[in-house]
């Protein structure tokens with residue numbers, strides 16, 4: 001069934017990347033809703049809420065996932081009839097997927113203006129939106145080369161170097177621990193993000209904060225490309241973004257014996273404080289991290305009374 005397959009694809013990282021996870025979840029809700037044969041609105045809402053809950057539990061850090069689910073489910077929860085709910089589900093899922101893809105292109109247009117001529121860029125992990133920015137600037141003739149990290153333990157760097165090579169961008173592939181060595185050669189660093197908190201901190205692939213620190217030390221701009229649905233509204237209520245801890249085997253490889261008593265820590269993400277982030281580029285503009293609460297309030301449209309309702313809603317999902 002489409003829903004359990006999608007949930008499994010996301011948790012096993014066959015589907016990965018914050019934006020892609022969000023679009024895949026919206027599509028799964030749409031397809032699941034279309035497959036239901038409920039006779040009443042209540043039964044439909046019930047089924048859809050269960051589906052939303054299953055999807056939201058797959059990966060805990062990327063806030064794009066609950067934001068997408070919330071956006072799609074608002075149509076279902078606000079409907080007066082079964083037909084309205086079905087229509088709203090379909091319309092909202094389509095709109096989210098379309099707007100999400102369009103946002104990536106808008107961000108690329110804005111970000112490319114930040115690239116100096118003959119730019120040398122560093123990126124970390126595999127971000128669809130960061131790569132779109134690099135490729136756009138390269139199309140404009142302003143990228144000399146990219147330093148792309150390996151991204152242990154899942155090695156998403158291989159996907160990045162493939163995508164950049166396919167786009168004709170010259171790439172240097174480096175191990176994660178080489179980031180500081182190469183930073184002096186770099187003009188700017190650009191990454192994606194899985195979540196931006198209300199204080200402008202950036203939650204992204206493990207190792208991002210070390211690279212941001214190196215960029216700060218070397219006085220190189222550290223830029224984050226983030227669709228607005230990667231801003232985390234609940235952080236205004238003081239909630240923290242959970243950092244996903246993944247299996248030890250991702251680090252050790254299967255079959256590798258560790259000495260007795262040794263434990264493996266494998267957090268998938270880390271937090272870069274706002275002081276190390278020069279600019280967050282969204283589809284509605286390029287801002288300092290301190291602008292995050294404005295994005296959450298004015299663009300995502302969350303007011304404090306809605307926070308309280310949404311708080312109850314999301315906690316229904318067992319987060």
Ligand SMILES: O=P(O)(O)OC[C@H]1O[C@H](OP(=O)(O)O)[C@H](O)[C@@H]1O
Nearest residue numbers: 016017018019127128129192193205
């Ligand atoms: O939406 P886009 O920019 O593609 O994704 C951004 C982020 O998603 C990835 O997470 P993972 O590989 O799914 O753990 C990385 O942390 C990457 O920076």
